[in-house]
Amino acid sequence: MLMRESAKDDVLLDVRDLETHFYGEESVTRALGGISFQVKKGETLGVVGESGCGKSVTALSILRLLPKLTARTVGGEVRFRGRDLLELSDREMRKVRGDQIAMIFQDPMTSLNPVYTVGHQIAEAVQIHTKASHPVAAAKAEEMLRLVRIADPERRVNNYPHEMSGGMRQRAMIAMALACSPELLIADEPTTALDVTIQAQILRLIVDLKERTGTAVMFITHDLGVVAETCQRVIVMYAGRIVEQASVIDLFARPAHPYTQGLMRSVPDRRRGRQRRLPEIPGIVPSLREPIVGCSFAPRCPFAIDICRDKTPVLRDVGSSHTAACWRAEEVMGA
Amino acid sequence: MNGPLLKVENLTKHYPLGSGIFKKSIPVIRAVEDVSFSVEAGETLCIVGESGCGKSTVARLLMRLVEPTAGRVLIDGTDIAGLKKDALHAWRRRMQMVFQDPYSSLNPRLTAAQIITEPVENFERLGRNQRQALAADLLRKVGMSPEMTHRLPSELSGGQRQRLGIARALSLNPSLIIADEAVSALDVSVQAQILNLLLDLQQQMGIAFVFISHDLGVVEHIGHRVAVMYLGRIVELAPCEALFAKPVHPYTEALLAAAPVPDPTRIRLQVPVDGEMPSPINPPNGCAFHPRCPLAVERCRIEVPPLVPMADGRIVACHVRAPATELSAPPIANRALAQIDSIS
Known part of the structure; x- marks a missing residue:
């Protein structure tokens, strides 16, 4: 196993060689092929990649929320404040979830209970984790709704989820997630289902609340624009592995992995002027059911040479606090 | 060929809420309200707007998958809204649809x-x-x-x-393809492939597109002209380059400013627009955007602004920026975004 210097004080979450498999009837899907990264206290870490790259599986593996029958984390460690979450009992793990690590999902309608009022659900979370009395928890629920800038919080606590708009429900989810002052908030595509004007409001809210509460945020998204506006550091995932890791400024200024570069170029960007043709990444994402020999991006990569098809590249330094898993990262950065 | 390939005139769709046998008046959802535009052969007209603005209903009305409450849809001068089943069948050859979800x-x-x-x-x-x-x-x-x-x-x-x-x-x-959020469900790298394919097909076969999308980045790439919809109405319709270079309607401006930009050195100073789109069951009086509009004046609360032609060939429905009496608009207010050149 890769040995690293012992976790420093400012490291909140330290994920090492995390490996998760999904089991089908005849096949095993290697959804996470051993990923390592850290989240520091109070920072916002972006996790970017396209469907099936393993970004959501990473979140679910950390919180141990994978479907029990079909998926298992088969290797690695998830150290949160020094403790390996994978070793905890179910009971201990339940205390970590919501209290120390909270999560918000893409679709707030499916993660809110339709038969209880929003205020009840926030108060319930507060009561479970803080043993607060009912009136105290109810007051806290109202305070949280005010914090996430829902107008009329004294009336809205009595609303059921269906009585709220999509943007308001996502605000309520954020209120619930932050009610117990978690140290880490995992946000999985929290604005993907929202309209752009509402998305801008919610992103602003997350950034403001993060600054005010000091909560670290792991922001999972497919949208490079969202990453640029919210994150300090970014990891880019492809086919179950991290292919690049950098500060947001470095990543956008000098992408070192051909996949990151391709991704950035294929996003319509107004600042490049109006082009009629977008640069595309040819081909499709490989199946994770078959073992991959060499670099998983090689079949789609304009830089691929023989070594790429034979040997799997590992993350290596290509700049200060900038790593990439590419044999030809230097050439890629110069291109 | 003379005249546009597709001409839409005063298209309106109200969905009644409930059957209303015992009620005197039935509330209606005003999904599409008085929408008019045309599409030339080989042209791409984009319709943008947020959920609930009526853009998908327009697509369905064009295909006559739903019946309009009022208005006409003319293809090569023939009103397909009035056609009987057999005649409509033949016209369907001329226009086809591509849907959002390639799974369902x-x-x-x-x-x-x-x-x-x-x-x-x-x-x-x-x-x-x-x-x-x-x-x-x-x-x-x-x-x-x-x-x-x-x-x-x-x-x-x-x-x-x-x-x-x-x-x-x-x-x-077909001479016309209606694409309703055709690339929205796809990853960006694949999205680029499909957009390029559509551009190629248009060049080779001269197909016209009505391209419906919520994504302004995509629209800027593929469109010749853009119609922006808000709460069932077109608020601005302009040539693509003009619209993106200088949005005139405050909603278009907010929409452009709200789209996240993949540049970490750019700092957003404020949220471009507060609030949410009102319900189409009970739309606000006057201009539907006035409750969220930073420029709203008394007149906006009372009177629905008409679409007014501007000097550069666009039409805009705004009392402040496009007053019905003059052709010129007041200067655009300070943009919500600022470029900070901290890193060069």
């Missing part, structure tokens, strides 16, 4: 060949060899291998499925 819009039990030749078989019987040849030809057109004819949708990736959806729409050689 393809029959999972049919092979690729069956899916893409089905529209043709609605009109004529194909022999087995004819069908195979047609399928192979269509697959080649959308950049897929002809060997894929026997595949089922479940054996294809999202991008390949969307290519099938496009091949199906092409099978009848």
Whole structure:
């Protein structure tokens, strides 16, 4: 196993060689092929990649929320404040979830209970984790709704989820997630289902609340624009592995992995002027059911040479606090 | 050909809420309100707006999948809204649709060949060899291998499925394709592939597109003209370059400012617009955008602004920026975004 210097004080979450498999009837899907990264206290870490790259599986593996029958984390460690979450009992793990690590999902309608009022659900979370009395928890629920800038919080606590708009429900989810002052908030595509004007409001809210509460945020998204506006550091995932890791400024200024570069170029960007043709990444994402020999991006990569098809590249330094898993990262950065 | 390929006049769709047998008046959802535009042959008109603005209802009305409450849809001068079933069947050859979700819009039990030749078989019987040849030809057109004819949708990736959806729409050689959020469900790298494919097809075959999307980045790439909708109405319709260079309607401006920009050195100073789109059941009086509009004046609360033609060929519905009496608009207020050149 890769040995690293012992976790420093400012490291909140330290994920090492995390490996998760999904089991089908005849096949095993290697959804996470051993990923390592850290989240520091109070920072916002972006996790970017396209469907099936393993970004959501990473979140679910950390919180141990994978479907029990079909998926298992088969290797690695998830150290949160020094403790390996994978070793905890179910009971201990339940205390970590919501209290120390909270999560918000893409679709707030499916993660809110339709038969209880929003205020009840926030108060319930507060009561479970803080043993607060009912009136105290109810007051806290109202305070949280005010914090996430829902107008009329004294009336809205009595609303059921269906009585709220999509943007308001996502605000309520954020209120619930932050009610117990978690140290880490995992946000999985929290604005993907929202309209752009509402998305801008919610992103602003997350950034403001993060600054005010000091909560670290792991922001999972497919949208490079969202990453640029919210994150300090970014990891880019492809086919179950991290292919690049950098500060947001470095990543956008000098992408070192051909996949990151391709991704950035294929996003319509107004600042490049109006082009009629977008640069595309040819081909499709490989199946994770078959073992991959060499670099998983090689079949789609304009830089691929023989070594790429034979040997799997590992993350290596290509700049200060900038790593990439590419044999030809230097050439890629110069291109 | 004289006149536009597609002309839409005062198209309106109200959905009644409930049956209302015992009620005197039935509340209605005003999904589309007095929408007019035209599309020339070989042109791409984009319709943008947020959920609930009526853009998908417009698509359905164009295809006559739903009946309009009022207004006309003219193709080459013929009003398809008035056509009987048989006559409409023939007109359907001229226009086809590509849907958002490549998973639910393809029959999972049919092979690729069956899916893409089905529209043709609605009109004529194909022999087995004819069908195979047609399928192979269509697959080649959308950049897929002809060997894929026997595949089922479940054996294809999202991008390949969307290519099938496009091949199906092409099978009848339509003059117009209506694409309703056709690339929204796809990953960006695949999205670029499909957008390039649509551009190629337009160039080769001269197809006109009505391209409906919520994504302004995509629209800027593919569109010749853009119509921005808000709460059932068009608020601005302009040539693509003019609209993106200088939005005139405050809603268009907010929409452009709200789109996240993939540049970490750019700092957003404030949220471009507060609040949410009101309900189409009980829309605000006057201009529907006035409760969220930073420029709103008394008149906006009372009077629905008409679409006013501007000097540069666009039309805008705004009392402040496009007053009905003059052709020039006051200067645009300070942009919500500022470029900070901290890193060069």
